Each structure stands twice: as structure tokens, then as C-alpha cells.
Amino acid sequence: MLRNQASVEEFELLASGVTPGFAAAPYQFTHGKGARLFDADNNDYIDFCAGTFTNSIGHAHPIAVKFMQERIAELWNIHDYSTPLRIKLLRLLNEMTPEHIDTFQFYTGGSETIEAGLRALHSYLPPERAKIVSFAGAYHGKTLGSRQLFGWQFPGESDCDITRLPFPDKFGLPAEQKNAYEQHCLELIESYFANDLHIGAVIYEPVLGAGGNLNASPLFWKQFNQLCKQFGVLQFVDEICVGFGRLGHDFSFQQYDIEPDLVAFAKGIGGGFPTMCIGGRKEIINAKPFGEKGGASTTFGGNPLSLAAMYITIQIYQQEQLAANAKDLETQLKDHVEKLASAFPDIFDFRVTGLMATLNLKHGTEEETKRFALTLHRHCLAQGVKVMTFDHLFRIAPPLNISTTDLDEGLNRMFAAFELTTQQGAVRTDSENLCPSV
Numbered sequence: 019m020l021r022n023q024a025s026v027e028e029f030e031l032l033a034s035g036v037t038p039g040f041a042a043a044p045y046q047f048t049h050g051k052g053a054r055l056f057d058a059d060n061n062d063y064i065d066f067c068a069g070t071f072t073n074s075i076g077h078a079h080p081i082a083v084k085f086m087q088e089r090i091a092e093l094w095n096i097h098d099y100s101t102p103l104r105i106k107l108l109r110l111l112n113e114m115t116p117e118h119i120d121t122f123q124f125y126t127g128g129s130e131t132i133e134a135g136l137r138a139l140h141s142y143l144p145p146e147r148a149k150i151v152s153f154a155g156a157y158h159g160k161t162l163g164s165r166q167l168f169g170w171q172f173p174g175e176s177d178c179d180i181t182r183l184p185f186p187d188k189f190g191l192p193a194e195q196k197n198a199y200e201q202h203c204l205e206l207i208e209s210y211f212a213n214d215l216h217i218g219a220v221i222y223e224p225v226l227g228a229g230g231n232l233n234a235s236p237l238f239w240k241q242f243n244q245l246c247k248q249f250g251v252l253q254f255v256d257e258i259c260v261g262f263g264r265l266g267h268d269f270s271f272q273q274y275d276i277e278p279d280l281v282a283f284a285k286g287i288g289g290g291f292p293t294m295c296i297g298g299r300k301e302i303i304n305a306k307p308f309g310e311k312g313g314a315s316t317t318f319g320g321n322p323l324s325l326a327a328m329y330i331t332i333q334i335y336q337q338e339q340l341a342a343n344a345k346d347l348e349t350q351l352k353d354h355v356e357k358l359a360s361a362f363p364d365i366f367d368f369r370v371t372g373l374m375a376t377l378n379l380k381h382g383t384e385e386e387t388k389r390f391a392l393t394l395h396r397h398c399l400a401q402g403v404k405v406m407t408f409d410h411l412f413r414i415a416p417p418l419n420i421s422t423t424d425l426d427e428g429l430n431r432m433f434a435a436f437e438l439t440t441q442q443g444a445v446r447t448d449s450e451n452l453c454p455s456v
């Protein structure tokens with residue numbers, strides 16, 4: 019399908035730094051239903067990225083639509099004042115999380131939520147323990163503080179000197195060496211903690227989402243927890259990408275028996291609405307200056323519509339047992355991905371965790387691989403499946419309530435897209451942004 023005039027104009031007017039998905043799509047989506055999106059000609063596309071890990075209950079869930087239509091007629095924003103729904107939502111969050119996670123505040127973006135957590139930690143930690151470290155390969159957002167956590171520095175910014183702990187990415191290692199490698203990483207982490215007593219907290223995703231769906235064993239996390247306790251290092255868990263049912267538990271830290279002191283909840287918990295929150299130990303969240311009046315608030319954080327979206331998403335998620343559904347679908351997803359990987363050598367490696375898969379592509383040089391991934395992305399859209407690609411990574415994360423039929427259908431469409439890309443080769447484009455049809 020060729021770009022129409024409006025789409026070309028849109029490209030002229032929009033910042034070029036949008037995601038490669040948009041660059042690949044000469045389509046305009048007009049509406050969605052369940053796991054499917056539709057364009058103006060009523061062609062359907064199975065949404066294999068659930069927005070961007072956000073639309074956990076699919077598109078236009080009838081219960082959510084009705085609930086939100088009623089709320090939109092009531093109240094949009096009143097800042098931090100009380101509403102009947104806020105207490106209900108706080109109770110729900112308190113019930114879902116471990117007992118010591120007992121204080122919450124709401125935000126509208128993931129990076130903003132991470133920044134709020136950093137402000138809370140810096141309010142609580144004594145100055146001599148104020149150093150916060152992260153893991154290599156992690157992603158925590160694009161604002162200054164969240165970006166510095168993984169060393170993404172823009173020109174003109176001051177140096178960010180952040181310690182990044184080794185994440186035990188065991189790809190390519192023979193099975194018998196995997197445990198030893200995890201132990202090696204733990205020893206390195208122990209030496210970081212022992213040699214730098216300024217380290218007061220660590221932020222991490224239990225599964226590195228944007229980093230390529232990397233995970234460590236439950237034993238690794240158990241020992242990591244012990245190390246944190248031994249050295250008095252607080253744990254700030256970033257659930258933004260991999261949390262809320264996707265791995266088969268409400269939150270990914272529960273999957274690994276991690277005991278976080280602070281948690282950032284976002285993306286899927288809002289069902290696609292910009293609504294996120296931080297939860298933590300009261301003494302951390304209420305430490306001053308974060309705990310001073312106004313220290314934790316934002317203009318839109320916790321506005322009634324956002325709270326309503328989070329509330330109804332959690333209700334539907336619980337009633338429809340979507341964490342269990344995600345876990346049940348893991349095998350189906352894995353079987354398909356294994357078939358794909360054995361049919362197409364350009365899939366260099368893959369990982370499936372719960373209802374989330376990442377395929378690692380390799381097609382010649384780095385540049386050639388990027389082009390191949392973009393072409394594959396376009397073929398997927400042309401076949402009617404919306405996926406996510408970033409450089410060499412090809413990611414799948416459908417809504418948690420996708421049916422087995424839609425999952426199969428989407429994966430079959432993906433298979434056809436792989437076949438076409440392999441047969442036809444990567445498309446040449448004059449501009450990476452304004453791409454022709456495939």
C-alpha cells in the first residue's frame with residue numbers, strides 16, 4: 019500500500035525521531051476491537067504490540083468503554099483533591115501488592131514515574147548512601163534522570179557517571195556454563211556493593227524488556243535479594259514494561275520472589291490510558307522533601323479520568339483472569355516462535371517469557387540488519403499484523419486477553435511476512451523515514 023498525500027504531509031510535519039513502527043506504516047488506523055486494529059478501508063491488523071505494551075485489555079473493551087464514557091461526562095481534572103474512585107483504586111493497589119508496599123502516588127508517564135521514584139529515594143537515603151545504580155542493558159525512560167540511569171547522554175549534558183551492574187545475559191553460552199555465568203555476575207555485583215559503600219539503591223527491571231527480553235534465573239534473583247539486604251541496598255523495581263500480568267503474575271517481581279522497596283507501575287496497568295503510579299514503603303515515599311506538600315504531585319498525575327482507566331483496567335484484568343491467560347498462551351507463542359526460528363536463519367536467537375517474545379535478527383552487517391528489520395516490519399503490516407521492531411530486535415506483546423485464534427492468526431501472518439522478506443530481500447529506501455510500499 020502506498021502512502022497517501024495526508025500521510026506524506028503528516029511525515030513532513032512530525033518530528034523525525036518517532037519510532038520505526040510509524041516509519042514503516044503507510045496506514046492510518048481508525049479504530050480497534052479486542053486484539054484487532056482497523057484502517058479506513060476496514061482492513062484488520064492483529065495488534066501484536068498492544069499499543070506499546072499498554073493495551074492489556076485490548077482495544078475498546080465494552081465494559082471499559084461504557085465506564086469511561088460515563089466518567090468523561092463527570093469530571094476531567096481537579097488536581098490532587100479526593101474523588102470516590104481514588105480511595106477505591108488505592109485500596110485495590112494496596113491489596114494487590116505486598117504488605118510493605120503501602121503508599122502510592124499517580125503519574126502520567128513512565129519516565130516521570132521513574133523520576134518520582136528517584137526523588138523519593140534521594141529524599142530518604144542519607145547523603146553518604148545516595149548513589150543509585152542500575153543494570154547494563156536496562157531502559158528506564160527518556161527524561162534526564164531516567165536516561166542517566168543507563169548512560170544515555172545528549173550533547174552538552176554533563177557526564178553521567180552511573181555504575182551499571184552486569185545483567186547475566188546468557189545468550190550463546192552452553193547450558194552447563196549458564197549457572198556459572200550467573201554466579202560470576204553475582205560475584206561482580208557483590209564486589210561493587212562491598213567496594214562502594216555510597217551505593218544506597220539499585221533500580222532494575224526483573225526482565226529487561228527493551229533490552230531484548232533478557233531474564234535471569236529465580237536463583238539469581240534470590241541471591242541478588244540477599245546481597246541487597248546484606249549491603250543495605252534498596253531495590254527500586256521498574257515494572258513499566260514487563261509488569262501487570264504479562265509474565266503470568268500480577269507483577270514481574272512476584273515471579274522471582276523479589277522484595278522491592280519501591281515499584282514503578284505503568285503501561286499495561288492503565289489499559290492504554292496514560293496513567294501510572296509509584297508504590298513503596300511509607301517511610302521512603304513520605305521522606306522529605308518528596309514527602310513535603312507538593313513534592314510528589316504533578317499537574318495531571320491522578321486526574322479522575324486516568325484513575326478511572328486504571329481502576330477499570332484492573333477490574334477487568336482480575337475478572338477475566340488475564341495473568342493466567344497470558345501464562346496459558348506462553349506455550350502457543352513459544353511453539354510458533356520456535357517454528358519461525360527453525361524456518362528462517364535470519365532469526366539469530368529468540369526469547370519467550372509469558373506473553374512476550376523477542377526475536378534477535380541478524381542479516382549481514384548492522385545496517386543491513388536494520389534495513390531487513392524495517393522491511394520485515396512493513397511486510398508484517400501488509401500481511402495484517404502490527405509488530406514492534408527496533409534495530410535488530412523484533413518484539414511481540416499482544417493484549418493479555420487475545421484469543422488463541424487471534425494469536426494463531428497473527429503468528430501465521432507473521433510467518434508469511436518472514437517468507438516474503440526472505441524471498442524479496444530488504445527494500446531500498448532513499449529516506450529511512452518516508453518509506454515506499456513493499
Ligand SMILES: Cc1ncc(COP(=O)(O)O)c(C=O)c1O
Pocket residue numbers: 127128129130132157158159160223227228256257258259260
Ligand atoms: C522499563 C521501562 N521503563 C521506563 C519507560 C519509560 O516510559 P515512558 O515512555 O512512558 O516515559 C519504558 C518505556 O518503554 C520502559 O519500558
